[in-house]
Amino acid sequence: EIVLTQSPGTLSLSPGERAxxxxxxxxxxxxxxxxxxxxxxxxxxxxxxxxxSSRATGIPDRFSGSGSGTDFTLTIxxxxxxxxxxxxxxxxxxxxxxxxxxxxxxxx
Amino acid sequence: xxxxxQSGAEVKKPGASVKVSCxxxxxxxxxxxxxxxxxxxxxxxxxxxxxxxxNGNTNYAQKVQGRVTMTTDTSTSTAxxxxxxxxxxxxxxxxxxxxxxxxxYTPLDYWGQGTxxxxxx
Numbered sequence: 001e002i003v004l005t006q007s008p009g010t011l012s013l014s015p016g017e018r019a020x021x022x023x024x025x026x027x028x029x030x031x032x033x034x035x036x037x038x039x040x041x042x043x044x045x046x047x048x049x050x051x052x053s054s055r056a057t058g059i060p061d062r063f064s065g066s067g068s069g070t071d072f073t074l075t076i077x078x079x080x081x082x083x084x085x086x087x088x089x090x091x092x093x094x095x096x097x098x099x100x101x102x103x104x105x106x107x108x
Numbered sequence: 109x110x111x112x113x114q115s116g117a118e119v120k121k122p123g124a125s126v127k128v129s130c131x132x133x134x135x136x137x138x139x140x141x142x143x144x145x146x147x148x149x150x151x152x153x154x155x156x157x158x159x160x161x162x163n164g165n166t167n168y169a170q171k172v173q174g175r176v177t178m179t180t181d182t183s184t185s186t187a188x189x190x191x192x193x194x195x196x197x198x199x200x201x202x203x204x205x206x207x208x209x210x211x212x213y214t215p216l217d218y219w220g221q222g223t224x225x226x227x228x229x
Contacts, residue, residue, distance in 0.1 A: 033213065044203055045216075046219070047208075057217075088153055092212075092214060096155055096169045102152050102153075
């Protein structure tokens with residue numbers, strides 16, 4: 001199965017700063033079948049990005065995704081208070097779909 | 109609006125079975141597949157499998173193959189997941205999530221609220 005490695009494990013930033021989260025796949029993802037999810041404590045995950053770079057419905061444009069092959073990035077251009085959360089990447093191109101271990105974005 | 113509403117928390121003994129339900133509304137149920145994802149306490153997300161509501165095809169994770177059965181009831185727009193022979197490491201929050209397309213190879217665009225299953229003697 002494809003292993004996704006997210007880095008860093010924790011990102012300590014202040015509101016207004018830029019966040020850059022990385023997701024590296026153990027094999028190349030054809031068709032950029034990569035998604036990003038946000039999860040807050042006690043809540044279900046929420047889809048942010050699919051197809052590596054397409055924002056889901058209702059997602060603010062401060063969230064952007066990029067990358068291809070094995071290296072993908074989620075960027076939050078200016079952190080809002082509600083953006084401090086856990087973020088997971090997921091590949092859904094090869095069975096089984098797999099998730100990264102997550103990156104926590106915390107308030108510095 | 110699209111909603112997935114899951115059944116309530118369960119406490120089970122090792123070796124027992126549990127069946128979690130996921131009632132969908134706000135869209136044509138048969139058009140999209142349903143995935144099941146679990147999250148052990150303090151841990152990450154683990155995909156368990158997918159079922160096509162359209163034709164009942166399934167794709168299960170190897171780790172749970174043989175102990176998990178996913179089904180749907182189109183008359184009530186409800187998906188079910190049964191886990192048999194429960195072990196302590198099955199303790200987790202179980203989520204249903206809609207696949208954004210017809211197959212298992214799609215992102216998960218709507219999620220249920222989660223069902224906590226606790227396995228304890």
